[in-house]
Structure formats: C-alpha cells, structure tokens
Amino acid sequence: MFSDIDPRSPTPLYEQIAARIRVAVASGELAPGDALPSVRALARELRVNPATVVQAYRDLAIDGFVEMRHGQGTFIQEVPAFMRDEERTAQAQKLVRKLLQDAARLGLSAEDIERAFQAEAGVEIRE
Amino acid sequence: MFSDIDPRSPTPLYEQIAARIRVAVASGELAPGDALPSVRALARELRVNPATVVQAYRDLAIDGFVEMRHGQGTFIQEVPAFMRDEERTAQAQKLVRKLLQDAARLGLSAEDIERAFQAEAGVEIRE
DNA sequence: ATCAGTGTATGGGTTAACTAATACACTAAT
C-alpha cells in the first residue's frame, strides 16, 4: 500500500503518505470505518519518524477524510461527513475564483484557462 | 503594469514579477526591443530589493525572453509566434494543474470544478 | 492497577528558499 513512498522525492514524505491515502479512499480501496495503520506501525514500516506520519494523518483529518481517536487509532470517515453537495460546490467555487484571479493578474484570458483545463482533464485516467 | 505584485502572496516576488512579464511578452503587450524598467527603478517602484528584480530578470533571460546588457539595461527579445502561444499555454496549464491538485486534495472531482468554472466564467467546457 | 497499544504536544536540528545589503564593473554622455 505504501510501497511508492520515496524519501528522495522533492515532494515531502507526509504529503506522499497523505496523497496515497486520499486516493485509496477515493477509489474505495479504503472503506469508511476502516482503520489505518497506527502512527508507530506505519512509521516503522516506512523507516520514518512517527511525527511525520502524524502530520500526514492530521492533514487528512483536517480535510475530513479520517478521524483520529486518541488511544484507539485512526479511521476512515463516513463520506457524508465531508462530501455534502453544497460544501463541495462552495469549495470548488472558491478554488475556481482564485484561479481566475491569478489568471487575470497575469493577463491570461478565460479562454486560455479553458483550453488548459481541457488539456489537463483529457489526461485523466478512467477505470 | 506591476500593480498586482503582492509581497504577502505565497508565490515569491521574483516569480510574480517574471510571470507578469512573460505574459506581457507572450501577448505582445511588450514588443521586441522594448526596454524594461531598470533593476533599481523597478525595485524602487515595488519597494523591493534590487536583487529580487535581478532574479526575476535573470530567469527571463535564461528562458530567452529578455536580454540583459551590462551597463545598458534589459530588453525584450524577439520571441517566435509559436513560442508565444506555448508560453501562454504553459502559464495557463501551470495554474490549472495547481487547481486540480488542490481539488483532489479535497476530494473534489474534475466535474465539480467544471461546474464551478461554468458558473464563474460562463464558459462551457467540452470534452 | 497495570500494561501495551493508541494519538498528542513541544521543542530542536537541518536545509533550502527568499530577500536584502553592499561592493564591484560596464556603458555612454559630458
């Protein structure tokens, strides 16, 4: 599950770990209620400091993907807890607003962005 | 021209400066042969250290957008038309990639983003 | 109560990015 974690990568370890778990949740590989490896167990497996795993888990907890229960473990959250439609819409809008703002600052048109979006979205992998 | 440079932005000052000029060149807002503000002049205008402007100008010089002439100034280079398009595309793609990355981080799909984009820009995305 | 498991909190070391400060060197006009 965590075989591709690479300490030499420019992207931080904790981010790699979190990203891997996000994907696992999104793809259903991890179901709500499932327990993640304990902080120490995963740290040992990856030959990494426990605090690094904590940082990954905490990020996931902040975003609502998992819940950390003191003394018990870390568990995948129920989807409805963070996936309510209105919230998704609001968050998406926030991101897009920021994008358009940045684009405007650079003098890029909405059309430029649209093309880029098509190109990127086209690269997406279907399963 | 440099009114949107923001010291509090997470993206570095020199990068903001360079990005703004890249697009200005790509869009023809700045023509080949045009002189950029001198390192000191721009630094003063932006209330920034000259070395910061230098870093921006140097990046542009490395990529062939400008030429720095010792004792004379910094000037816009001739950039082939196709390169200009590529540059605009590259900048747009950079922004969109970041957007999609943030979206994935929150568990948002490309579809969520597409909807938000349509709502904001009134532009249709086709696949 | 104890123990072995879990997450939590705090502080420190290392490194890299960013920005600044200062002195240097070239150019062109006088």
Next chain:
DNA sequence: ATTAGTGTATTAGTTAACCCATACACTGAT
C-alpha cells in the same frame, strides 16, 4: 576623466518547511 546611469557578484540575514526526538495522555484488556 568624470558622472550617472546600467547590470553583476558575493555574502548574509530571515523565514519557513521538513523531519526527528522525546515526553505526555488517553483507551481497553488484563
């Protein structure tokens, strides 16, 4: 030669990110 403009080079301070080390606190089974 001087001067006022230009870019260049080197060094250093500041900040933030990243990862680690260590001690703390909770939970559930014994």
